[in-house]
Amino acid sequence: MSHDIWDVLGIAPTRDRDTIRRAYARRLRATNPEDDAEGFMRLREAHDEAVARIDWDWAWDDEDTPDAAPGQDAGEVLVRAGPAAPAGIDAAPMAAPMAARSAETEELEIRLERLADLLRRADHPPRHELEAAFQAVLNAEALEALAVADSIEQRVAHLLLATAPHSDPLLAPAIEAFRWRGDDLHFEPTPAQQAVIQRGDFVERRERLLQSDEQARKVMAVLEGPPSARIPLWRRLNPRFEIVMKAVLERIGDGGGVLMAGFNEDTVALWRRRYDRPRLTSGMIWLTLLAPLLAPLIAALNDLSPPAILAAYLVTAGAILAAQLFYLHGYLRLKTAWEIHRSWRASLLERIGWSPLSLALLPVSALLPDSPWSAVAVAVVGALLLAWTFATTEPSSDPGFPLHQRLLSQAVPFAWILSLTLFDVDVVTPAMVVALGVAAAIDFRGGVHTIQAWHLEMGKVARLAGAAAFVAATIAAGLVAWLMAGKTPPTWAPVCVGAVLALAIAHRMPVAVLGEQLAKTRYYGMFVLFWLSRGLDAVVGSWLVTSTLWMLIGMAVGLILSLIVEARDRNPAG
Numbered sequence: 001m002s003h004d005i006w007d008v009l010g011i012a013p014t015r016d017r018d019t020i021r022r023a024y025a026r027r028l029r030a031t032n033p034e035d036d037a038e039g040f041m042r043l044r045e046a047h048d049e050a051v052a053r054i055d056w057d058w059a060w061d062d063e064d065t066p067d068a069a070p071g072q073d074a075g076e077v078l079v080r081a082g083p084a085a086p087a088g089i090d091a092a093p094m095a096a097p098m099a100a101r102s103a104e105t106e107e108l109e110i111r112l113e114r115l116a117d118l119l120r121r122a123d124h125p126p127r128h129e130l131e132a133a134f135q136a137v138l139n140a141e142a143l144e145a146l147a148v149a150d151s152i153e154q155r156v157a158h159l160l161l162a163t164a165p166h167s168d169p170l171l172a173p174a175i176e177a178f179r180w181r182g183d184d185l186h187f188e189p190t191p192a193q194q195a196v197i198q199r200g201d202f203v204e205r206r207e208r209l210l211q212s213d214e215q216a217r218k219v220m221a222v223l224e225g226p227p228s229a230r231i232p233l234w235r236r237l238n239p240r241f242e243i244v245m246k247a248v249l250e251r252i253g254d255g256g257g258v259l260m261a262g263f264n265e266d267t268v269a270l271w272r273r274r275y276d277r278p279r280l281t282s283g284m285i286w287l288t289l290l291a292p293l294l295a296p297l298i299a300a301l302n303d304l305s306p307p308a309i310l311a312a313y314l315v316t317a318g319a320i321l322a323a324q325l326f327y328l329h330g331y332l333r334l335k336t337a338w339e340i341h342r343s344w345r346a347s348l349l350e351r352i353g354w355s356p357l358s359l360a361l362l363p364v365s366a367l368l369p370d371s372p373w374s375a376v377a378v379a380v381v382g383a384l385l386l387a388w389t390f391a392t393t394e395p396s397s398d399p400g401f402p403l404h405q406r407l408l409s410q411a412v413p414f415a416w417i418l419s420l421t422l423f424d425v426d427v428v429t430p431a432m433v434v435a436l437g438v439a440a441a442i443d444f445r446g447g448v449h450t451i452q453a454w455h456l457e458m459g460k461v462a463r464l465a466g467a468a469a470f471v472a473a474t475i476a477a478g479l480v481a482w483l484m485a486g487k488t489p490p491t492w493a494p495v496c497v498g499a500v501l502a503l504a505i506a507h508r509m510p511v512a513v514l515g516e517q518l519a520k521t522r523y524y525g526m527f528v529l530f531w532l533s534r535g536l537d538a539v540v541g542s543w544l545v546t547s548t549l550w551m552l553i554g555m556a557v558g559l560i561l562s563l564i565v566e567a568r569d570r571n572p573a574g
Helices: 004-009 017-029 037-055 103-120 127-138 146-162 168-177 191-212 214-224 239-252 265-276 282-301 306-345 348-352 354-367 372-392 403-422 430-456 460-482 493-506 508-514 516-540 543-568
Strands: none
Touching: 004 017, 004 037, 017 037, 017 146, 103 127, 103 146, 127 168, 146 168, 146 191, 168 191, 191 214, 191 239, 214 239, 214 265, 239 265, 239 282, 282 306, 306 372, 348 372, 348 430, 354 372, 354 430, 354 493, 372 430, 403 430, 403 493, 403 516, 403 543, 430 460, 430 493, 430 508, 460 493, 460 508, 460 543, 493 508, 493 543, 508 516, 508 543, 516 543
């Protein structure tokens, strides 16, 4: 058998597929097809032939060289049992006895032991000292041998996992130095390398979160401390604390995972049990405390009698109590049944049917009489739609996405409604405000699901037609809005306002293709245009018309941009 292919790969003849793969991947990183096309072709042919020879039993019968163990090359560093590895990860390889080592290999061992000693120290040496020791390992001359470098990669990966979280500062440098990159199609990580990549991503996200979120720092301190630590009630009632805590618990996974290092397992288990059993969320507790106080305030503003104010308080308190009972004994069971028995085979209407119904509720609420009972009726329907939405969707659990950015898209419709009230435009009823709140809450909870359905379950032609239909509806609404000019709005003006509000929420499906940064710029531009439109109000003579056109222009700009992006997309299935 010719040894040329093994010289190209830089390893001894072997039938071990993983050894061949790692050797090929390492050589490939140092071979640029553009600079050395011939060398790249030789490397590729050597890999293909080496893989093909694995099953050539007749060829190996005459082979004088025995199979080399994974990572072994020409008498270089062999392996023996290493320190205990995390569950699901092979034991760490370590060096052969001193007699089998060269002087360069022995120097490498000394440097690696120096790094291991620093990571195992209880006094947490400074970051720069760890990085210097790690860099010394990387600079060792013995790493020029492929088998040595391959063995050291494995040992470093296991060392980083075994000494976490002390080794967290070295995760990013190790991933960069060894090129453990998930986006590299030629890189197939071992379980230990994959675990390092996973922990590196977790540590990077955690550091970003800790820098920007006070509640995230509190959550980390709680999970790192003993389970007996007392948490102030006001902190447990903070909705942001609860959101971050649930997100972190979901992210770190099971107690035996590589992300558990640094956390107290008993504390993590305690908080898991707390959230696993049916309980009111902090948001619902605040709703219970504050909502009954709003009902008497609204009743007093409508010049109702004291008995009516008391009745409003009792009705609100009763409604909240009923909502609590439904949440604990109805909603949670309904959600469990959905996840187990229905979610995997549900139709599109079942999964996102709440979205069009919540949008239709906006113009319908404008047709109802201007009375408190209309608002109550809309609230009852909205509660059912919200229950449907929450039962069939999951919230966004990314704590690194700031809350104010998630609320930005919800602010424009409320700003418009507020401006109509401030400028004495009497077209907004309490029922419409409730309907807008329901639609915004549903969009905030499940908007990502409707956007995914639009972009993933609809073809390009359907998306283009849908975006064009939105543009046509926006233009038609603008023409109708122009008819509302005058000192006294027409009787159908509330319906027009409700329809524009529905468009403002629904048009986010096609404009999601613009990306977060462009969408954010568009919303900021709408806030600037809002104040500039006050000058146009003097010409038109109707703030209702001016502000409606302001809303529609902002939507039209986003829709036209989304049409351009979709039309330029060369992927017909995208």
